[in-house]
Amino acid sequence: MSNVFYFKLAFSGIVKNRKLYIPFSLTSIGMVMMYYIVMYLSHEETIGQMRGGEDVQGMLSLGTGVISVFAVIFLFYTHSFLIRRRKKEFGLYNVLGMDKGNLMRTTLYETVMLLLVSVIGGLACGILFSKIVELLVAWLLGADQTLTFAVDWTGVGNAALLFSGIFLLLLLNTMRQVQMAKPVELLRSENQGEKPPKANWVFAVLGIVILVCAYVLAVSVEDPLEALTVFFVAVLMVIVATYLLFISGSVACCRLLQKRKKFYYKTNHFVAVSSMAYRMKRNGAGLASICILSIMVLVCVSTTTCLFAGEEDILANRYPRDIAVRTESADEQYVNAVSAMISQTGQENGVSGDNRIHYRYLSVSGYYNGANFILDPDKVQTFDYSDVYVINFIPIEDYNEQMGTQISLEQDEVMLYDPSGEFTGEQITLEGMEPLVIRERTDEFLRKGEDAVNILNSLYVFVTDMQVVERIDVVQRQIYGENASDVCAYDAFDVPGSAEKQNEVGESLMDAVSAAAEADPAFPDVAIEVAEWERESFYGTFGGLFLLGILLAVVFVCAVALIMYYKQVCEGYEDQSRFAIMKKVGMTEREIKRSINSQVLMVFFLPLLLACVHLGFAFPLIRKILLAFAMSNVGLLIGVTVLCALLFAVFYVIMYVLTSRAYYRIVNGQSAD
Secondary structure: OOHHHHHHHHHHHHHHOHHHHHHHHHHHHHHHHHHHHHHHHHHOHHHHOOOOHHHHHHHHHHHHHHHHHHHHHHHHHHHHHHHHHHHHHHHHHHHOOOOHHHHHHHHHHHHHHHHHHHHHHHHHHHHHHHHHHHHHHHHHHOOOOOOOOOOOHHHHHHHHHHHHHHHHHHHHHHHHHHHHOOHHHHHOHHHOOOOOOOOOHHHHHHHHHHHHHHHHHHHHOOOHHHHHHHHHHHHHHHHHHHHHHHHHHHHHHHHHHHHOHHHHOOHHHHHHHHHHHHHHHHHHHHHHHHHHHHHHHHHHHHHHHHHHHOHHHHHHHHOOOOEEEEEOOOOHHHHHHHHHHHHHHHHHOOOOOEEEEEEEEEEEEEEEOOOOEEOOHHHOOOOOHHHEEEEEEEEHHHHHHHHOOOOOOOOOEEEEEOOOOOOOOOEEOEOOOOOEEEEEEEOOOOOOOOOOOOOOEEEEEEEOOHHHHHHHHHHHHHHHHHHOOOOEEEEEEEOOOOHHHHHHHHHHHHHHHHHHHHHOOOOOOEEEEEHHHHHHHHHHHHHHHHHHHHHHHHHHHHHHHHHHHHHHHHHHHHHHHHHHHHHHOOOOHHHHHHHHHHHHHHHHHHHHHHHHHHHHHHHHHHHHHHHOOOOOOHHHHHHHHHHHHHHHHHHHHHHHHHHHHHHHHHHOOOOOO
16 A cells, blocks of 8 residues: 555544644644743843843743743653554554554554644744734733744754654553554454442552652641752642542442432433443542642642732841841951941942841751750751751840840840741750840841741850851851851841932942942951842742743643543544434433533532542641742732632633534534534
8 A cells, every 4th residue: 555545543542532633733733842942031142131021931941841841741741642543443443454563654644644733733822923922922021022034943852842842752652552462352452441430448548648648748748948849749638639539539429329219310410420420430540640630720820929929028028128248257357347337338329228227147957856956966866847947046135225225134135126026935045055045035126027037947046246156157157167157247228219229239339338348458248238239030030930830831721621622532532322312211301411521520520529639638738838939928828829720710610512513412422613
């Protein structure tokens, strides 16, 4: 047989099964388009030249790997639906005289056609929409950008290479299935797995136990650093539990429903539950995938949107005062010199330096065991991030100068400022030192919320004088060695007026410090942070995360829609003969429709319901993780999460309506188009 014959046969097979191949091709085109757009944005020079553009490109570069891995997994999964429908056709060809080699050549032509459509269509759409997305990035960063045509040929080549490799794997997998199957098995492939599945109570209970453990783990985490490590463990546990529940637990649930006679022996419930019990073992994985993809969409969109919408709050938490100066020395000569530079710079630029704060401090990290602070991590037996503290030792004279008080302390006494208010100890005992008794506590030192950026517990301990600070410095240097902290001086103040004025003061101060460092080689390191200088980096980072979240969410939503559609179409063809028999024995059109609605409601709203439950239990963990980004606006996070859940639910309902109609038309012997 000539190549033209195989081409016509392959083309005819695609056209006849267009209700399956068109959604698959559209999804493949979308995957190629998204991959190219992300590649284009991460390489485009004009974006890199925007303020914060490099941060956006850093975020987007992560997206290429995510999309690549997801494309392999998802296209393999959805392609299995196509092969499942085509196996019967291949079996018929085999019976009529075509050998396995002929079938493989046919699948080769089909795969090449799908690849060409996907790559050419995806790259065309990607090139077309990439500039629009680039304008969106410019808007997110507040930059001006003109519409000019450009093509990232590296992105074109990478996309073509990646998806050619994926389709090659799909082809090899199809050939393997065709080669190993017998003609009779191919003809009866759609009816395989129809034996009544047994309820696997062990796996069902195991799924419940794993899910409960994941929920407990998520809601019990208190420390943001611990939340970052726990998150991935909890995600893996939830994924495993979800698959166990849908594959084994759903069958067990159907068996329980069948035992409830008042519920089961009703026309709509009888057909729906019995049909679900037969197919859940095989199709439970599909429902679990819908659930996992749904929670990925919700988490991805809600967190990135919250970070983007709250970036001004995050910036204010991270930089509570407009300009902060940290001098890495406690030498009065240099501390006074830097302080004088700050005052002189303010006078030269016509600003007074409002809300100024100045103090010397030594920061020491320690693990609190309920009585002492252990500095040597090797001596900690059991580690819990919630017991790790950053202790800032400050001379009481700096507090008095700052607050306008005249508090005095004995040599073994301290005053404590605890921003969290959770430390209940009555003394501060560092490893290798005598206890320091907390004589009194104060709630006045830093501006409200100024310590919110610290993801570890922080204590501000005011001691008698600098001599006590120096003794603590000696002890911590003996333990930490090269990793020991330095005694520093901290100055911070606000600059009233415009952002330009803030930049002028920051640049003038930077010039003054640089000149002093050139004149005196022993001049200590001075770190200057200007909130306005960091704004573009914040907008780039969180704008990039927001854009990446939206792009990935679009990919995941398309995956949810395609899985739902394929499940309805494939199951519609499977149930077509069953409902035809039921119509012959007296089941009315109305009863068939009620039964279909009952089945579709029970099956397709279970993933949405469980995804919302997952999101609810994951919320405390997500909130803690966002604290690591200095995002402390819980109200904004709640509002964004609820809004995202509602919007996704609306989309889900629309998909339910469309797919249930397609299912109904198929089981009634009509076209699904």
